[in-house]
Amino acid sequence: MAGLATSFGSGAMTNSISEIAQAELLFLIGTNTTEAHPVIGYKMRQAARKGAKLTVVDPRRIELAEEADYWLRIRPGTDIPFLNGLMNIIIAENLYDRVFVEERTENFAALKETVEKYTPGYVSGLTGIPVEDLYAVARLYAGTDKAMIFYTLGITEHVCGTNNVMSIANLAMLTGHMGRPGTGVNPIRGQNNVQGACDMGALPNVFSGYQRVIDPVAREKFEQAWGVSLPGEIGLMIPEMFDRANAGEVKAMYILGENPVLTDPNSNHIRSGLEKLEFLVVHELFLTETAEYADVILPAASFAETDGTFTNTERRVQRVRKAVEPLPGKTNWQVIMALGEKMGYPMSYGSAEEIFKEMASLTPSYGGISYARIDEKGLQWPCPTADHPGTPYLHANSFVRGRGLFQSIEHIPPAEMPDQEYPFLLSTGRILYHYNVTTPYSAAIKSMWPEEYAEVNPEDAARLGFVTGDTARVTSRRGEVTAKVRVTDRVPPGMIWMSFHYGESPTNVLTSAALDPVTKTGEYKVCAIKIEKIREAV
Amino acid sequence: MEMVKLSIDGKEIEVPAGTTVLNAAEQAGIHIPRLCYEPDLSPFGACRLCVVEIKGMRNLPASCVTAVAPGMVVQTRSPAVIEARRTILELLIANHPQDCLTCEKMGACKLAQYCYEYGVKQSSLQGERHNYAVDDSNPFIVRDPNKCILCGKCIRACAEITGKNNLDFAYRGFDTKATTFYDVPFVESDCVFCGNCVSVCPTGALTEKQMQGKVRHWECQKVRTTCPFCGTGCNFDLCVKDGKVVGVVSGPEGAVNGRALCIKGRFGWDFIYNDRRLTTPLIKRDGKFEPASWDDALVLIADRLSEIKAKYGPDAFASLSSARCTNEENYLVQKFTRAVMGTNNVDHCART
Numbered sequence: 001m002a003g004l005a006t007s008f009g010s011g012a013m014t015n016s017i018s019e020i021a022q023a024e025l026l027f028l029i030g031t032n033t034t035e036a037h038p039v040i041g042y043k044m045r046q047a048a049r050k051g052a053k054l055t056v057v058d059p060r061r062i063e064l065a066e067e068a069d070y071w072l073r074i075r076p077g078t079d080i081p082f083l084n085g086l087m088n089i090i091i092a093e094n095l096y097d098r099v100f101v102e103e104r105t106e107n108f109a110a111l112k113e114t115v116e117k118y119t120p121g122y123v124s125g126l127t128g129i130p131v132e133d134l135y136a137v138a139r140l141y142a143g144t145d146k147a148m149i150f151y152t153l154g155i156t157e158h159v160c161g162t163n164n165v166m167s168i169a170n171l172a173m174l175t176g177h178m179g180r181p182g183t184g185v186n187p188i189r190g191q192n193n194v195q196g197a198c199d200m201g202a203l204p205n206v207f208s209g210y211q212r213v214i215d216p217v218a219r220e221k222f223e224q225a226w227g228v229s230l231p232g233e234i235g236l237m238i239p240e241m242f243d244r245a246n247a248g249e250v251k252a253m254y255i256l257g258e259n260p261v262l263t264d265p266n267s268n269h270i271r272s273g274l275e276k277l278e279f280l281v282v283h284e285l286f287l288t289e290t291a292e293y294a295d296v297i298l299p300a301a302s303f304a305e306t307d308g309t310f311t312n313t314e315r316r317v318q319r320v321r322k323a324v325e326p327l328p329g330k331t332n333w334q335v336i337m338a339l340g341e342k343m344g345y346p347m348s349y350g351s352a353e354e355i356f357k358e359m360a361s362l363t364p365s366y367g368g369i370s371y372a373r374i375d376e377k378g379l380q381w382p383c384p385t386a387d388h389p390g391t392p393y394l395h396a397n398s399f400v401r402g403r404g405l406f407q408s409i410e411h412i413p414p415a416e417m418p419d420q421e422y423p424f425l426l427s428t429g430r431i432l433y434h435y436n437v438t439t440p441y442s443a444a445i446k447s448m449w450p451e452e453y454a455e456v457n458p459e460d461a462a463r464l465g466f467v468t469g470d471t472a473r474v475t476s477r478r479g480e481v482t483a484k485v486r487v488t489d490r491v492p493p494g495m496i497w498m499s500f501h502y503g504e505s506p507t508n509v510l511t512s513a514a515l516d517p518v519t520k521t522g523e524y525k526v527c528a529i530k531i532e533k534i535r536e537a538v
Numbered sequence: 539m540e541m542v543k544l545s546i547d548g549k550e551i552e553v554p555a556g557t558t559v560l561n562a563a564e565q566a567g568i569h570i571p572r573l574c575y576e577p578d579l580s581p582f583g584a585c586r587l588c589v590v591e592i593k594g595m596r597n598l599p600a601s602c603v604t605a606v607a608p609g610m611v612v613q614t615r616s617p618a619v620i621e622a623r624r625t626i627l628e629l630l631i632a633n634h635p636q637d638c639l640t641c642e643k644m645g646a647c648k649l650a651q652y653c654y655e656y657g658v659k660q661s662s663l664q665g666e667r668h669n670y671a672v673d674d675s676n677p678f679i680v681r682d683p684n685k686c687i688l689c690g691k692c693i694r695a696c697a698e699i700t701g702k703n704n705l706d707f708a709y710r711g712f713d714t715k716a717t718t719f720y721d722v723p724f725v726e727s728d729c730v731f732c733g734n735c736v737s738v739c740p741t742g743a744l745t746e747k748q749m750q751g752k753v754r755h756w757e758c759q760k761v762r763t764t765c766p767f768c769g770t771g772c773n774f775d776l777c778v779k780d781g782k783v784v785g786v787v788s789g790p791e792g793a794v795n796g797r798a799l800c801i802k803g804r805f806g807w808d809f810i811y812n813d814r815r816l817t818t819p820l821i822k823r824d825g826k827f828e829p830a831s832w833d834d835a836l837v838l839i840a841d842r843l844s845e846i847k848a849k850y851g852p853d854a855f856a857s858l859s860s861a862r863c864t865n866e867e868n869y870l871v872q873k874f875t876r877a878v879m880g881t882n883n884v885d886h887c888a889r890t
Contacts, residue, residue, distance in 0.1 A: 017770070017794055018794075036768060037768050037769065037770050038730075038732065038768075038770075038800030038801075038802075039770045039772050039794070039795045039798050039799065039800060039803075040770050042699055042700055042701055042798055045701035046698070046699075046701060049701065188769060188770075189769030190768065190769055190861075191768065191769055191861035191862055191887075192764070192765060192766050192767055192768060192769060192771070192861070192862060193769075193860075193861050193862060193863065193864065193865065193868070194769055194861040194886075195769065196861075196864070196865040196868060197859055197860065197861045197863070197865075197868045197886045199865070200859075200865050200868035200869040200872060201868075201869070201872045201884075202859035202860075202868040202871055202872050202884055202885065202886045203872075203884070203885060203886075204882050204883060204884060204885050205882070207872070207876075208869060208872070213876075213882050222876070226873065226876075226877045228877045228880075230876055230877065230880075231852065231876070231880055231881055231882055233882065234882055235853075235856075235875075235881055235882030235883035235884060235885070236853075236856055236883045236885070237885050238858065238885045238886075238887065241856040241858075241883060241885065244856075245856075249853075249854065250853075250854055250855070250856050250883070251846050251850050251854040251855070252842065252843055252846045252854060252855045252856075253855070253856050253857065253858065254843075254855075254856075254857040254858070254871075254874075254875075255857070255858040256857070256858065256859055256860045256863060256867065256871055257859075257860030257862045257863050258858045258859075258860050258862075258886065258887055260858070260887070263887060264887070278842075278846060279842045279843070279846060281839050284816060285809075285815060285816065286812070286814050286815065286816060287814065287816060287827075294820075294822065295821070295822050295842070296819065296820070296821050296822070296830075296835050296838060296839055297816060297819065297820040297827065298819050298835060299815070299816035299817050299818060299819060299820075300816070302766070302809075302810050303763065303764075303766035303864075304763070304776055304783050304807070304810055305810075306864060306867075307866075308864025308865060308866040308867065309864055309865045309866065310764045310766075310771060310864060310865065311771075311865060312764075312769055312770060312771025312794065313769035313770065313771065314771070314794070316771055316793065316794065317865070318764045318771055318773065318793065319762070319763065319764065320763050320764050320766075320864055321761050321762060321763045322761075323759075323761035323763065323776040323778050323783055324778060324781055324782060324783055325781060327810075327815055327817050328816065328817050328818065328819075329817075329832065330832060332863060332864075332867045333864075333866050333867050333870050335832075335836075336867070336870040336871060336874050337870065338832075338836055339836055339839060339840060339874065339878075340870075340873075340874055340877075340878050342836050342837060342839075342840035343840045343843065343844060343878050345877060345878045347870070347873075352864070352866045355866040355869060355870060356865065356866055358869075359865065359866070359869045376791075376793075377793040378771075378793050432730060432800070432801065433731075433801055433802075434802075439767075439802055439806050439809065441809035441812040441814065442805070442806045442807075442808050442809045442812070443677075443808055443812065444677035444678060444747075444748060444805055444806075444808055445677075445801065445802070445805065445806055447677050448676065448677060448725075448731075
């Protein structure tokens with residue numbers, strides 16, 4: 001998100017899901033869409049079968065690779081050289097959009113200079129992608145009028161995640177694939193309301209609508225609305241919170257609906273941080289691994305038990321409706337409100353809608369959105385006024401920041417690569433049948449997919465004596481887990497792939513503590529491990 | 539756009555060229571019965587129930603696959619049409635179980651609805667009947683091929699919506715069956731259990747297993763909401779009976795998804811009633827969690843947070859909000875953190 005905010009001035013998905021049907025080329029990099037976002041995956045597959053070209057850049061032979069015109073099996077952690085390589089060809093062959101670059105962007109000279117050394121031969125050596133495929137895909141993308149780029153965590157969960165994103169932005173701007181239907185740079189957000197949680201200011205540097213806490217004007221506005229004085233220093237991001245907890249500086253935490261012990265990288269560091277806290281409140285549906293550390297656990301209401309809104313990946317604000325009474329007796333917003341009151345700060349919302357109204361009155365991009373207007377179809381922000389129709393695609397006539405900013409991006413290799421002691425590269429992600437750590441609580445789903453299967457390439461399996469169903473111990477410098485093995489050529493030789501859905505095989509014990517320096521996103525996609533058989537398949 | 543004028547049941551109407559007679563009638567407010575037609579799937583012309591009489595045509599054409607032509611004169615309820623539809627329904631129920639009393643589809647079965655409308659109480663045609671085993675191989679979808687009328691909607695939903703092409707017609711003639719590759723149970727096939735086939739099935743051939751025996755269609759209160767799993771933002775209806783969610787159904791209206799859902803959205807809702815749901819606040823005493831009242835828990839939290847703030851300053855507190863929770867909840871968490879605790883230490887796992 002920080003990457004797109006730098007390049008364009010806004011971090012959100014630029015275009016809309018429905019535009020997939022109009023696109024002539026879908027360019028997927030680091031997104032296993034049919035499993036992580038199945039319904040968007042359906043639309044991509046439909047478009048490809050109706051004649052849209054499909055390019056899939058992924059180390060794994062994911063389902064959409066089977067439908068793709070080009071599947072580029074990129075080496076993990078080499079996205080920047082790959083993207084620079086495409087731009088090298090596009091500039092060398094004069095395939096870029098001169099008018100767009102001149103009128104809508106700045107800093108082109110620096111980009112040109114940087115990508116010059118990323119020649120096809122050099123890039124092919126780094127990425128493992130054949131030179132002819134680099135040429136073909138560069139020409140295809142530059143030469144297609146309506147081309148949409150999609151990416152997810154395969155791009156962002158690297159030490160160079162922000163740079164990866166800015167490289168993608170460079171490519172789209174270079175070829176003028178911005179500001180029109182069927183184009184754009186489209187990060188598909190992982191969770192149902194990641195977009196909304198960011199929009200609402202559940203971030204240490206901004207209030208709702210990305211109004212910066214260090215901006216005195218924004219702060220004054222919120223101080224007036226909320227009737228208190230507010231701090232002006234940027235707060236801590238998640239990894240910093242746990243660093244400070246380990247250092248004994250953060251003493252108390254309130255955690256709503258997150259399970260960092262299972263989902264954050266290097267979970268042993270998270271556990272020790274939680275242990276050191278003087279006071280921990282966890283507000284959760286279940287007694288999670290994180291909740292075990294709490295001093296007080298508050299039972300949470302699920303989505304079916306509350307009114308409210310979610311904002312989806314294409315910035316569409318949609319209604320969530322209370323279908324049944326909250327099992328714990330109170331909705332989550334009622335609990336937070338009650339806590340504020342007990343601490344001497346009365347909040348007296350009679351409904352979720354009243355909270356939304358207050359938020360919308362303080363948040364320009366949501367200013368024209370109301371429950372009445374989104375009763376049926378939802379609205380895509382920015383929607384500043386009550387008569388504004390919403391915005392299906394961003395940056396139509398100018399970028400949010402004015403001109404789009406090209407950035408010179410150099411290759412940064414992953415923080416930890418396989419070596420003699422830990423000879424395999426571990427990458428992680430989601431599977432179709434589970435959603436993070438909630439779906440294992442679905443009895444029906446859990447009964448069919450009850451345990452982790454680490455994917456191992458047949459060549460490696462033959463060498464190590466693995467067959468599908470064997471149990472393996474997977475070890476990194478940070479910890480070890482056991483998991484069943486599935487032998488499959490979905491993964492290339494030398495790479496092991498695991499999901500992170502199962503408490504019994506907590507994959508994030510293994511993952512690297514390396515972070516993107518800007519967003520503090522963990523490098524979930526690359527770390528070094530070893531794998532040994534501990535039990536034969538039965 | 540080229541427009542075409544025609545007459546349907548004596549009404550003069552004008553529609554764009556290429557429109558089917560069935561859709562032209564729909565625009566004129568005339569409903570033609572149909573079993574195999576679904577607006578979001580390709581037309582198929584299999585069930586023949588939508589036949590109409592068109593002046594100058596030899597047979598009764600299926601209106602879902604017949605395009606309008608200038609000057610066409612269409613009768614949708616002429617005696618010949620009614621008789622043809624009755625015969626079609628009799629043929630269909632000649633080999634259809636009539637266990638409607640206990641059928642999951644009761645109240646939403648298209649076949650039953652049309653038999654009722656056309657007064658078809660039993661079939662005058664007696665012949666062979668199928669006796670297939672019910673596919674109960676998985677926790678999501680029950681497939682009773684005996685109730686299948688071969689409309690092919692499940693096949694088209696699987697191919698055209700989901701793109702899995704896991705279903706097709708197998709065998710010939712009377713033995714024709716809509717089934718998986720090699721006619722294996724769903725669980726042994728490539729099925730991804732999205733249930734999009736279930737959402738289009740007009741009879742009791744495909745039904746949601748989690749809803750078996752729990753709710754009649756007319757008892758179900760439907761509450762439109764947004765899926766709590768990934769960032770796509772699919773809409774669906776929660777089915778509620780006696781204050782409890784009993785299932786999820788989808789119609790064609792979803793803003794993003796139409797009727798399409800995946801396994802998580804359609805079948806993953808039962809986490810709500812997992813035995814391990816927390817329903818009461820818990821306070822840890824001597825290393826053990828003990829149930830507490832809301833008031834005791836909130837007072838304890840308020841006291842401890844106030845103490846810590848007073849002793850170590852506001853920045854000794856941090857909160858984690860959630861990308862799974864609503865906008866309203868997230869707004870309040872950051873407001874609480876900033877306005878009550880006095881720190882900007884609020885974040886959520888936007889990055890995972």
